[in-house]
Amino acid sequence: MEAMVNNICDIVLKRLYMPRVGILWTSGNHDFLRWAPSGELTWVHYLSGDFTKSSNHANNPCYIVESLTDPYREAKTLSALIIPNISLDFVSKLCLGLPFTAAGSLVFGCLDEQLPVIVDDTCITRWLRTIDPKRIDEITSRLCNLGFIVISKIGSTSSSCVLELDEKGWISWCEIADRLSGIGVVILKNGSRLTDEAEDRLRSLGIKIER
Incomplete structure (x- = not known):
């Protein structure tokens, strides 16, 4: 028992x-x-x-x-x-x-x-x-x-599905949350880095991160 x-x-x-x-x-x-x-x-x-x-x-x-x-x-x-x-x-x-x-x-x-x-x-x-x-x-x-x-599930293969970030330093979730419509891949350039929260939320949305 x-x-x-x-x-x-x-x-x-x-x-x-x-x-x-x-x-x-x-x-x-x-x-x-x-x-x-x-x-x-x-x-x-x-x-x-x-x-x-x-x-x-x-x-x-x-x-x-x-x-x-x-x-x-x-x-x-x-x-x-x-x-x-x-x-x-x-x-x-x-x-x-x-x-x-x-x-x-x-x-x-x-x-x-x-x-x-x-x-x-x-x-x-x-x-x-x-x-x-x-x-x-x-x-x-x-x-x-x-x-x-x-x-959106539509248009995920278009060129608009890539978001390039070239801001130097750390980028928070709040800074990119309103830029993700139709985005399938986020590319980090010029020393851009995502906070842990931003990376976790992007992955939960199925958005790939490339460096």
Whole structure:
């Protein structure tokens, strides 16, 4: 019995200290059912009202975002927030800076806490690139100015996917966070060096570092 209790305590303590990373689904295509759980993180899925009730998926909690009584307090429990395949409607609300929804309040709560908020704009980029390509850069610039980290699965092979840094000395994450839209490789030149935080965050985004 003692061994069983100790084992349960170990599991509980491990879960308590695992970083909580939020996944906010806005596009209506909830791929969270295929989301591979990780033993290093607790993924917290925030779903739209299309789902009738909250649930658990592979021991990772799922919530209806509209049911959050205090999204700003919820933001304080997270280590980061990811918005996969963000919808054009939600991008419009973010660009206007109007968090008058639970989802918007959660997002801006994370920004207020200076947490990484990563936006995947693949869906809107795919839709806009044949209609109004210039609008893509405007939206990306606006999101970056608000403090978002914007990534896209489209155009990763173009020349724009390389960011060259030639500033001498140490470069922090804050100095490059708003310059990473569409970037797949960061090249360090002329003695440029990244802080440990910057390197860790770049690698977590799948961005290669070359010296």
